[in-house]
Amino acid sequence: MQSSLMRRLSVVDLYLWAFRIVVLVVVVWGMIGTIMARRYPGEVWIDFVVYGLSQGSIYALIALGYTMVYGILRMINFAHGEVFMSGAYTAYFVAAAFGRSGYLDRNPVVSLLVVLAVAMITSTAIAVLLERVAYRPLRGSPRLVPLIAAIGASFFLQYAFRGFFGSGFQAYPETQVLKGTWAIAGISILRTQAVVLVAAVLMMLGLYAFVMRTKTGTAMRAVSEDREAAALMGIDVDRAIVIAFAVGASMAGAAGFLYALVFKQVHFFMGFIPGIKAFTAAVLGGIGNIPGAMLGGLFLGIFESAGPILFLDGLGIVAPYQLKDVIAFTMLVMVLIFRPSGIMGERLVVKKA
């Protein structure tokens, strides 16, 4: 009986089970340790969640671009982090001009909307250009080829911005109306973070409605299900792909603007880490799946913000925030091992090789 069981369980299975148990024990032990210590009052946990949601909604907006391009082309656009950077960086010049002239504080709503528009338009323009110049000529080639092209495009954009604007950072001007906090339902929340949350939710709802309700959105979904069949039905495949790139990039541009609103510093390399984190979020939620990317981003944000305390502090690990990235990427590894299609599942109608 036992020997037959042993035969059925391969070494890999045993290893994975052991891994699952170890992870579970560590997580539960850490959580119990933290909760039993009662060092952190309830308000602190609410703060962690709010910080996590605001960071996570930025990840989610960027993740949408990864997921839309993957859904339609089965390709990871590794230059997407740089698309995010280029929007934020270019919009800085407008924001700085507004800041210097004092217009930013006289008309904060108008000027922030203009800055947002500049960020979104720049990102969109760059992504559409990238698609035309770097990806479309390679569309028929093996899957690895556009991937390498994307990495090349990513370097190109980074060093182009470095060449034009220098290797240092630029600081966005402070917006006076967004300083301080608002009390919403008894929770005091930073104004910038409230704006980020609201804007991100609106963007995501808009995107979802666009993909699910409009004719263009339907065409995009059709292309992502079966490109040849969609073409035979009279759908302009190239147009659907360009629109997927453009919409994803405009979300990245908006994310760049929101990022700059919260963190103020922009530099040529700023897209790298958020890009990787957003890619993690997209995989976490199930790549190719639009609600999955949103959920994955929010999840990742909350885990990064509360995870170090929740899991590591209780284990007696000092300075747990140094290990924030470890938590984020461990989560990615765990998802890839135990649920390779992500939380919401990869949305593929036909399994593709």
Next chain:
Amino acid sequence: MKRMRIPIALVVALMVAGGPYFVPAAPAATVGPVTDPVGVVKIAKGASLTIAYWMVVAGPDASLGIDTRRGAEIAIADKGGKLLGHPIKLIGEDSGCNAEGGVTAATKLAANKAIVAAIGSNCSSEAVPGAPILWKAGIVTVSPSNTAPKLTAPDRGPTYDGYLRTAHNDKVQGRVAAEFAYKVLKLKKAATVHDGSPYAEGLQGVFTETFKKLGGTITAQEAISPTDTDMRPMLTKIAVGKPDMIYYPIFISAGGHITRQAKEVSGLANVKLMGADGMFSPDFMKAAGDAAVGMYHSSPDLSPEALGPAYKVFQEKHQKKYGEKPLAPFHAHAYDAAMMIFAAIEKVAKKDAAGNTYIGRKALRDALYATKNFKGLTGTLTCDKYGDCADPKIAVYQTLSADTAKWDPGKNPKKIYP
């Protein structure tokens, strides 16, 4: 076959890990009139004498490297651009303020046999792996701004034999910062943050030790990674311990984020903020914005009372040459490092009848270590046997305005201690 893969992977991994250290060691040599166990540099008549810098001249911490490079450039100009009849050529590499950048810069410089000596690095994280690479190639390096205690600790090992510094040891800076917090500000509870770099970790360690010894309490010793942007969760954790002060001796980008975000976290609205010399730059004022007003920095004392009239002359030259105030606190240390190197070269170089110059590398290193009562801008320098040459003078500054146009160390940020 499957079994073979592991050893091969191991070998590859070892090669990758050990790669930068495969710099050929300098052989003992006799060239012209000079015999030296580490090697000899020959400079033909009329050819230039090469000095290298490895500093952070790009990226968010570029102000640190540009500041020290200017110090070295002014030293060369003061020498009339010539040493022993050879024009001085200053070449250099960006070292990125991290270990990888330090290894890359040092490996590139180590391959250049013409380099007589180097000035650098800026960040201690670069020097920890970089200095041994240079010394393996026989290049002695003098750092103007590395302050981590472990670089000149007695147990640092022979691979650091070619390393010296004109910057203060953080044993001094951490102590001054802690004494200021406890005795002058009369604070009893402090929290610290470091970024995992040898500089920040060492400095907050000394601060913590001194602060506890004085009778204070350390409520938390947190850490972040230098590329982090969202510090609020970490600050929220710190706020739970209710500190009176946060000491975060890190670098410009992450330091700017902490400064901006600290006041936004509930419970930290009245906490005092203090940084160190790594963020003492107008670029930090840009990164932190108005949130920097009121915060403290420990940094080398560059006031006229501490440094005397020679520094005033230097400042005038600096203003004339670059049209702005120094960007960071280590230009004078870089000037001294360059002058110390020039003095040592003059001491050991030998000329032959044809006018060629020969410099023994070990002899140069020994001459630098033998530096005694050297009158520099930063004081009277004497090197101990572990390469600490500084005459350390640390002050505490308070920022009055975050406007980078008003940057004038001593007035803004204003020197308030001692």
